[in-house]
Amino acid sequence: MKEDSRTNAFSTFGGVFTPCVLTILGVIMFLRFGYVVGQAGLFATLIIVLGSKLITTLTTLSLSAIATNTRVEGGGAYFLISRSLGPEFGGAIGLVFFAAQALSVAMYVIGFTEALTAILPGEIPPTLIATLTNLTVAVCVWVGAGWTIKIQFVILACVVVSLGSFFTGTVARFDPHLIAENWSTGFTADESFWTIFALFFPAVTGIMAGANMSGDLRDPARSIPRGTIAAIIVTMLVYGAMAIFLAGSATGADLIENNLIVGEVSAFPVLITLGVFAATLSSALGSMMGAPRILQSLAKDRVFHSLTPFGESRDGEPRKAILATALIAQIGIVAADLNTIAPLITMAFLVTYGLLNLATFYESITKNPSYRPQFLYCNWLTSLCGAVGCAIVMLLIDWRWALVASCLVGALHYYLTRANLDTDWGDINSGLLFERTRRNLLKLEDSLYHPKNWRPFVLALSGTGFSRPHLVVFASWLTRETGMMLLGQVIAGEFEDRSERLSNQESILHSLVKEQQLVAFPAVVIASDYTAGVQALVQCQGLGRVRPNVVLMGCPLSSDRMKIFCRLLRNLEGLDRSVVVLRQTEEPSGEAIAPAGTVDVWWRGRTNGELMVLLAHLMLSHDAWRGRQLRLLRVVQSESAIDEVKSHLDGLLRNARISGKTKVVVSENAPTAIQTTSRDAAFVYLGLATPDEEEDSQFLSRIETLVGDLPRVAFVRSAGGVKLES
Missing domain, CATH: 3.40.50.12370 (Rossmann fold)
Known part of the structure; x- marks a missing residue:
């Protein structure tokens, strides 16, 4: 059967743009972006948005270069990194990235629960609501990715309508004096620029939502670059505009203290509630679809033999991997809250993005004849800047968690190196060794013997x-x-x-x-x-x-x-x-x-x-x-x-x-x-x-x-x- 005839061969809009936009415009935007503006002020918020988008844009350029240089199969970032840096780095980052995606489900479910708890009568335990929501999301994905993608079109319409309600209300309430008041930072005792950056950054990590569906795309090499870049541009404009209108519509104290401030300044608060529900659920669905496919790809490659059972699929869906993702998300729901999970996810995503940039950098400098990406807007300099930027931001956010994340990836890499993995795909290690050897031989030829x-x-x-x-x-x-x-x-x-x-x-x-x-x-x-x-x-x-x-x-x-x-x-x-x-x-x-x-x-x-x-x-x-x-x-x-x-x-x-x-x-x-x-x-x-x-x-x-x-x-x-x- 030809690939184009598959019922789950999604287009650029349905398979990449929509999942990326809905994951980016998620729980952070509706429930924490007011807090970000109130703490950091309008100017610093715009810097945070631009800085975050710069990192994700550079990473997307690297992602697009690799995606147009190889036949992309399932597994998203794991597949791309493993086929470039080798199974050791790919396996290490794949496991970390899977865990981050699974915890992202917990983050979005917790956000949904916060919004729902605020409007429900009586005192229903939030953990019970979150658990039922997690189960519902898992069931939706269990039914099939095709059905889930169709749901996301409805959710996208709800998010657009809620954003229209927000901008309609804030235009009417807009006060230039509030802009001046909220222009500078107003950090409370426990916050700083980098803690707020860490809180916001998960909002822009949805760039991998499309790549994680790589095995279900009709034309991954075409869809991933176009859909992801379009999603970055659209969501950057949305966040920039929201920051300006939030700063001009509420006081700093209201922005910090009221997690539902986005709804209160809107023309129709009920539509914002609808948007919160839609955005959080769609983001949870996107992560619940992406994480199992990463785990399935890891299992199929037999990088970790204990994960082999998760490589099985029924009707094209990774059922066992979906169950594992739901279980990890449930652990996150029980053990943590939104403000705790977000920085952890930030570190995992930054490590992943850094290694993805590093992979493209190495592909470029080794001058491997097989590296012929059709995406022309990426070179060794953009990839290096992306990798260095991720490393610097990790250290500035929290050097201790950065060290923990790096050591975790290093330990997994060491374990896989000792395991002597036998893979049948090429990576850049041999190309890098060849280029280094070539240069050293030329230097040795010109040096005087002693x-x-x-x-x-x-x-x-x-x-x-x-x-x-x-x-x-x-x-x-x-x-x-x-x-x-x-x-x-x-x-x-x-x-x-x-x-x-x-x-x-x-x-x-x-x-x-x-x-x-x-x-x-x-x-x-x-x-x-x-x-x-x-x-x-x-x-x-x-x-x-x-x-x-x-x-x-x-x-x-x-x-x-x-x-x-x-x-x-x-x-x-x-x-x-x-x-x-x-x-x-x-x-x-x-x-x-x-x-x-x-x-x-x-x-x-x-x-x-x-x-x-x-x-x-x-x-x-x-x-x-x-x-x-x-x-x-x-x-x-x-x-x-x-x-x-x-x-x-x-x-x-x-x-x-x-x-x-x-x-x-x-x-x-x-x-x-x-x-x-x-x-x-x-x-x-x-x-x-x-x-x-x-x-x-x-x-x-x-x-x-x-x-x-x-x-x-x-x-x-x-x-x-x-x-x-x-």
Whole structure:
């Protein structure tokens, strides 16, 4: 069935303009606006009206931009924020916004009860009237949104008629002297500009009434901007005119003390009573329609699993969510009064509006190609001003409640972040990260390199499907806290024959990285042979200065493979990359369990020694190696050199600000000294010299002679760029 054929596909006037106007021209206008004028005076009241409208106008511009950039479904502000800032912010603000909308029902019902109690004979408990009213509103919405919208047209006519009665009466009573008397502020002991602002602000929060019906609109992208902006303009004129005529029709004392002053200055007070009933009921209906749809959208997205049952609907209506909204409203009716609820709602709405503006601001500055709003009257500056304005107003109204509201949203965001939500919609987080990364890469490209900033970017040749797990574990020890790791794999053959395998191997590596919680990136290439593939990986991986600077390989244990290995070492030296060759004789294991013992670094000068010491230090910084000790060792042939060499080694560690012990071993046979001294070591670092071509056949025997049966040895050949003193 096409969307336009739905019976509840509402137009701009019926689905957006009317709900917005009726929610804005509600209980505050009829029962508290006189109090606002009496306390703040005409001038400050106009400032409050303009300031409130400025915030809601900026928010509406942001709302319109997002609404015309994406296919808007049910959920209103929650849907728009979650699809921009992500499910964590969306879920946090969605829950808060739902609670605020539900409490708004209580506020409007309490306002209706105040007006009804004033004309009813006898003493009927106000709580009973409010409860019955809340139940009636819930039943109306339960019947269906289409029927409720039709009721709102009748209510709109009642509000228009009551406003006509008000302006007719105040024109006849208008006294310029009263304008002068009521021009300046007249705050009583407990009130101030910002407390009155907080009392009035809920009157203008109805801008979301249309957006909350987004899932029931025929054309949300067209209706939300036009209907909401039109409602803001119309209601701003109404409130401005009402402030002027109230100030010219009653004394300040009457405005403050008489909550029904709007009716008393009207031509036909009974019509004002009708307007109060109509406005409060319509606002309650609007909030009762909007809040369940927010809860339903939250539940459908499974942001909070405990809310999942509220995602169900019958005949398109969120029945269970309606019941939950009515229950929260009833709690508000029993626990609070109008003056208490209004500031709480103000904070919730300001947080929501602030995040909505922030979402549009981020969408603008990330320059995401997918951000193409058809609404052209919003940019990063208007969105930023809206977000900052909301934050400032929150702090000025009551910094304590602002802190509570912010902490509540922050706590919900933290909870959802820890929940690792798996959503299938895009948000701006990746776009924001991309833009930040792009700028940082460009800055890094223009900056001068200094050894102080050297970090390990290890290309680990991990083999097919982690066939060399010990290399992955070792690379993780070196890079997890400070560096980066690429898991390199070479697929030998022609591209035409191996392209499908390339995609499969990349997927396998991605899955393994996620399963083992590695801080790593997969890198797979197709090449004619292994050597060419490794060279391609080294040359092509990375971007600008951010590229692999250390190649980690396993040590071949056969003469045939050693020839290929030696040729590769020479090529990597030509490519100016450091090389670490891991020789591990014990059975390779993928478990990141550090063996017991010291980490021995055998010093033979700065050429390879500085990188060896730094890598050993990085490895010992990993949690798996806590408590192990670094030893800096050197072989000398004469005892007379012990003191000088030990002093030199101590100075190296001291200047490098690295903890460790030093030891000088006297021996004329270096291999024997190394094997004897480090036989109980957990790890041994040795320098590596690239062999000449004629030495390839003897290279394996030279290595085996040097290390014997030491179980874990890392051979290091440094390409430079490291200074321990940096």
